[in-house]
Amino acid sequence: xxxxxxxxxxxxxxxxxxxxxxxxxxxxxxxxxxxxxxxxxxxxxxxxxxxxxxxxxxxxxxxxxxxxxxxxxxxxxxxxxxxxxxxxxxxxxxxxxxxxxxxxxxxxxxxxxxxxxxxxxxxxxxxxxxxxxxxxxxxxxxxxxxxxxxxxxxxxxxxxxxxxxxxxxxxxxxxxxxxxxxxxxxxxxxxxxxxxxxxxxxxxxxxxxxxxxxxxxxxxxxxxxxxxxxxxxxxxxxxxxxxxxxxxxxxxxxxxxxxxxxxxxxxxxxxxxxxxxxxxxxxxxxxxxxxxxxxxxxxxxxxxxxxxxxxxxxxxxxxxxxxxxxxxxxxxxxxxxxxxxxxxxxxxxxxxxxxxxxxxxxxxxxxxxxxxxxxxxxxxxxxxxxxxxxxxxxxxxxxxxxxxxxxxxxxxxxxxxxxxxxxxxxxxxxxx
Amino acid sequence: xxxxxxxxxxxxxxxxxxxxxxxxxxxxxxxxxxxxxxxxxxxxxxxxxxxxxxxxxxxxxxxxxxxxxxxxxxxxxxxxxxxxxxxxxxxxxxxxxxxxxxxxxxxxxxxxxxxxxxxxxxxxxxxxxxxxxxxxxxxxxxxxxxxxxxxxxxxxxxxxxxxxxxxxxxxxxxxxxxxxxxxxxxxxxxxxxxxxxxxxxxxxxxxxxxxxxxxxxxxxxxxxxxxxxxxxxxxxxxxxxxxxxxxxxxxxxxxxxxxxxxxxxxxxxxxxxxxxxxxxxxxxxxxxxxxxxxxxxxxxxxxxxxxxxxxxxxxxxxxxxxxxxxxxxxxxxxxxxxxxxxxxxxxxxxxxxxxxxxxxxxxxxxxxxxxxxxxxxxxxxxxxxxxxxxx
Numbered sequence: 107x108x109x110x111x112x113x114x115x116x117x118x119x120x121x122x123x124x125x126x127x128x129x130x131x132x133x134x135x136x137x138x139x140x141x142x143x144x145x146x147x148x149x150x151x152x153x154x155x156x157x158x159x160x161x162x163x164x165x166x167x168x169x170x171x172x173x174x175x176x177x178x179x180x181x182x183x184x185x186x187x188x189x190x191x192x193x194x195x196x197x198x199x200x201x202x203x204x205x206x207x208x209x210x211x212x213x214x215x216x217x218x219x220x221x222x223x224x225x226x227x228x229x230x231x232x233x234x235x236x237x238x239x240x241x242x243x244x245x246x247x248x249x250x251x252x253x254x255x256x257x258x259x260x261x262x263x264x265x266x267x268x269x270x271x272x273x274x275x276x277x278x279x280x281x282x283x284x285x286x287x288x289x290x291x292x293x294x295x296x297x298x299x300x301x302x303x304x305x306x307x308x309x310x311x312x313x314x315x316x317x318x319x320x321x322x323x324x325x326x327x328x329x330x331x332x333x334x335x336x337x338x339x340x341x342x343x344x345x346x347x348x349x350x351x352x353x354x355x356x357x358x359x360x361x362x363x364x365x366x367x368x369x370x371x372x373x374x375x376x377x378x379x380x381x382x383x384x385x386x387x388x389x390x391x392x393x394x395x396x397x398x399x400x401x402x403x404x405x406x407x408x409x410x411x412x413x414x415x416x417x418x419x420x421x422x423x424x425x426x427x428x429x430x431x432x433x434x435x436x437x438x439x440x441x442x443x444x445x446x447x448x449x450x451x452x453x454x455x456x457x458x459x460x461x462x463x464x465x466x467x468x469x470x471x472x473x474x475x476x477x478x479x480x481x482x483x484x485x486x487x488x489x490x491x492x493x494x495x496x497x498x499x500x501x502x503x504x505x506x507x508x509x510x511x512x513x514x515x516x517x518x519x520x521x522x523x524x525x526x527x528x529x530x531x532x533x534x535x536x537x538x
Numbered sequence: 539x540x541x542x543x544x545x546x547x548x549x550x551x552x553x554x555x556x557x558x559x560x561x562x563x564x565x566x567x568x569x570x571x572x573x574x575x576x577x578x579x580x581x582x583x584x585x586x587x588x589x590x591x592x593x594x595x596x597x598x599x600x601x602x603x604x605x606x607x608x609x610x611x612x613x614x615x616x617x618x619x620x621x622x623x624x625x626x627x628x629x630x631x632x633x634x635x636x637x638x639x640x641x642x643x644x645x646x647x648x649x650x651x652x653x654x655x656x657x658x659x660x661x662x663x664x665x666x667x668x669x670x671x672x673x674x675x676x677x678x679x680x681x682x683x684x685x686x687x688x689x690x691x692x693x694x695x696x697x698x699x700x701x702x703x704x705x706x707x708x709x710x711x712x713x714x715x716x717x718x719x720x721x722x723x724x725x726x727x728x729x730x731x732x733x734x735x736x737x738x739x740x741x742x743x744x745x746x747x748x749x750x751x752x753x754x755x756x757x758x759x760x761x762x763x764x765x766x767x768x769x770x771x772x773x774x775x776x777x778x779x780x781x782x783x784x785x786x787x788x789x790x791x792x793x794x795x796x797x798x799x800x801x802x803x804x805x806x807x808x809x810x811x812x813x814x815x816x817x818x819x820x821x822x823x824x825x826x827x828x829x830x831x832x833x834x835x836x837x838x839x840x841x842x843x844x845x846x847x848x849x850x851x852x853x854x855x856x857x858x859x860x861x862x863x864x865x866x867x868x869x870x871x872x873x874x875x876x877x878x879x880x881x882x883x884x885x886x887x888x889x890x891x892x893x894x895x896x897x898x899x900x901x902x903x904x905x906x907x908x909x910x911x912x913x914x915x916x917x918x919x920x921x922x923x924x925x926x927x928x929x
Contacts, residue, residue, distance in 0.1 A: 157898040177900050177908070284919050342911065349904045 587700020
């Protein structure tokens with residue numbers, strides 16, 4: 107296990123080092139699919155230069171990083187490449203702990219296996235299968251072209267991913283304090299990880315065997331504790347950021363920017379085209395609609411998946427990276443890294459061929475249509491937007507497919523693998 | 539009888555004595571007039587804004603060529619004309635009479651002529667090229683025939699025809715120029731002293747909107763239609779199959795055909811060309827930015843390159859400075875400052891270095907607070923027992 111992992115690390119480092127030193131680094135760091143106004147490296151450099159000149163980096167619409175990022179990069183701006191190469195490895199830590207998670211679940215199932223129908227045993231995973239999952243997760247993240255592009259472009263999306271991965275790691279390990287603090291840090295970076303509060307809470311409740319019952323005081327007690335840790339650390343971090351620069355400028359510049367989407371540079375998301383053609387009169391309304399769309403799925407999904415918080419985390423991260431206001435391929439890479447953890451769902455996936463074709467084709471077409479639109483002038487923004495739509499459609503289809511597969515597996519575990527209708531013919535399962 | 543003859547001889551002697559003096563006065567007045575009108579050379583920029591490849595826009599090319607023909611006839615040479623035609627109608631494969639462009643039906647008048655010189659053709663007629671020609675900001679490799687080499691004593695005629703709307707003109711069906719851009723271009727020309735007076739004629743739909751935004755001095759503008767009106771085309775020719783000219787330019791051409799280099803027709807006559815009864819649209823004009831009275835401005839001041847030549851065998855003493863009879867009201871922008879070299883920097887200023895900028899450092903309180911918190915969290919998660927190993 108250690109040897110393949112080390113080999114993988116060496117290969118990943120080599121690829122990134124080679125790309126850093128080549129001429130492609132410049133090209134990649136300007137691509138709109140890889141960097142967004144929120145996490146572009148040249149904006150970080152610009153903000154630090156402004157700071158050196160004695161001006162607040164948030165003046166003007168250039169810099170949208172949080173003050174803690176300023177602090178981090180102030181000392182490491184010359185070694186930025188190393189920082190960005192190190193950050194994906196945090197995601198690996200996560201992968202190493204997916205195995206014990208499944209051991210935990212396996213134990214639960216072993217206790218209850220006599221409750222399951224006999225033909226379901228093939229659905230359960232054996233430790234042998236699960237042995238290689240951490241390696242696969244690491245491979246999926248480190249060797250994912252999206253991650254490599256994001257890293258070579260020195261987009262701070264890699265650091266955001268690292269924080270979210272560390273948060274998941276601490277959650278799975280069971281440390282509520284660290285998990286709350288890291289979630290606060292992730293929310294502080296970009297507001298959307300707020301929705302991960304619910305799955306983390308559910309995970310802790312499950313782990314501590316507290317039933318999710320709104321009338322029980324133990325539920326509220328733990329919820330309040332966790333919320334207190336989370337909100338408290340968020341307040342502390344925000345206060346610290348105030349002391350860094352001595353002003354509250356960063357709040358409208360970072361959070362106001364994320365929410366009100368003033369910059370309509372094209373990216374792989376859905377906001378830019380819509381708001382480019384939106385009249386001012388309706389803009390506020392549709393901003394609210396779009397932003398609510400990100401947070402909206404938390405409660406229904408939490409209700410449905412309350413016994414499966416780890417899958418809920420995956421779904422939430424996927425939804426965030428599809429519907430956030432400035433997505434980049436780095437966000438996509440984060441939830442794609444989790445897919446090997448659910449490789450046992452493969453037999454229930456229905457659209458995997460379509461989804462992989464769509465995602466591959468769109469990834470290839472993004473730079474082509476960008477070139478046709480901006481440089482050749484023979485296409486227009488509609489072409490690029492069409493591919494954006496298709497890409498997001500593919501992502502949504504992937505996520506919903508995995509959701510269906512997960513629920514179907516759970517259904518089979520309870521009701522048996524080969525379902526029969528009352529008259530004995532084979533039945534089909536439909537997700538409604 | 540004797541009284542009568544005495545009177546006549548006195549008058550005769552009077553006339554004889556004073557006539558040379560009167561004549562030299564007359565000559566001095568003429569010399570004063572010689573330098574009075576203010577311009578010494580004429581330029582013309584004639585642009586046809588149709589889209590390349592549309593045979594129906596024959597009339598725009600015919601419009602431009604008819605103005606070109608008049609301007610050449612009245613004396614402006616090709617070297618002083620920048621002709622921008624977006625399409626080659628004379629050699630279009632749909633032209634039943636190749637190498638001709640007619641302005642009157644029944645092929646009465648071929649405005650293409652034998653010696654037309656087109657400076658910008660086809661795809662070269664773009665907004666960028668047009669503005670570069672006007673402002674003179676062309677790359678060094680541009681030949682002289684493609685440049686507007688006017689100076690502050692040039693009267694320029696600018697004629698545009700094509701398709702337009704309220705506040706904009708279409709170039710090549712894919713670009714637009716707005717009235718504000720045009721006004722700014724003229725202001726640039728004024729600031730760079732690229733014209734003395736400028737006459738702007740436009741024959742498009744809603745043409746009057748294009749001169750609404752002018753704000754530079756010495757501009758006079760004419761348009762074929764007001765805002766909200768369309769400029770209409772004149773007569774089709776059944777053999778060629780398209781409309782040959784636009785109404786306004788057709789009547790403008792008819793008017794200009796009567797003008798010859800010595801004619802005293804002035805701008806007020808030009809404003810009367812094509813009234814609404816003939817043109818259906820209402821032509822408009824704008825003279826508030828123009829310093830002189832339009833009635834005193836000759837057509838040939840803009841359309842022709844008339845050189846004032848007075849042949850005299852008498853000598854004239856130009857000892858007194860000839861005051862221009864027209865007082866130019868307005869700001870003294872016209873005074874040209876004498877050129878001097880910039881003062882060299884004093885040495886002390888060169889040697890004096892700016893103090894090295896201090897890099898920004900995060901405040902100490904922040905660093906202290908942050909690391910204290912990190913340490914606290916670390917010990918909280920991993921237990922207090924580790925402290926023993928440190929101390």
